[in-house]
Amino acid sequence: MENYAYVLNGVVVVYPVPIQTGFTLAQCYHADYVANCVAVPAGVTPQPGWVATETGGVWSFAAPSSSPAPTLAQMQATQSALMQTACKAAIEGGFTSSALGTSNGYPSDQETQMNIALVAVSGGSLWCQPSSGGWVFTAHTAAQAQQVQKDLNTHIQTQQTTYAGLLSQVSEATTVGAVQAISWP
Structure with missing residues (x-):
């Protein structure tokens, strides 16, 4: 089962996005919400607050840098x-x-x-x-x-x-x- 993160302005807000068994992301949530969800690669566990970056259709996640x-x-x-x-x-x-x-x-x-x-x-x-x-x-x-x-x-x-x-x-x-x-x- 694929995991998704809800990303807003390049920052992970929710991970994992809960999806009821037997349904797709689009069946569980409004299109506006789905538009901000991104697939998370296997083995990756982003946390709320992490930076999400998309390159060539692939998302990567990193803890925020020191600021x-x-x-x-x-x-x-x-x-x-x-x-x-x-x-x-x-x-x-x-x-x-x-x-x-x-x-x-x-x-x-x-x-x-x-x-x-x-x-x-x-x-x-x-x-x-x-x-x-x-x-x-x-x-x-x-x-x-x-x-x-x-x-x-x-x-x-x-x-x-x-x-x-x-x-x-x-x-x-x-x-x-x-x-x-x-x-x-």
Whole structure:
């Protein structure tokens, strides 16, 4: 399975970008997000904050060179942006629901979120992944789809609550090192 890094302005923001089993990057995320994702060569493990450079279609990654240390305010802004990106990736990285009687994985990219809301009105089919295998386009009653939507909402609220807590930690940190130590769980 290929790994991807989310790169913004030549800097790794998220690695690895979570991709739900059985889906491609493009199926899991909005096109604007995918446009900033780059394939990471096997054996390479870039870290958030590393410099990403593309040469002849191949990406390389390096720890940032020595430069003036960032101020507390700069690091707080950077870390807040990292947390926002990580929250979005977690929200769109899929969730589970037992609406069909057993636990199934569901994608949660923006398009799928809209589809779940539509199917919750009168029933229909949704993509889900049983624990036993691959993705299946499965019929859901309105009640089942409403439960999937409730589980999606719980998933989103959990990620946003985590994000809010991390933002508080970032803003309350009093040293650059303390800010850098805060990461998405």
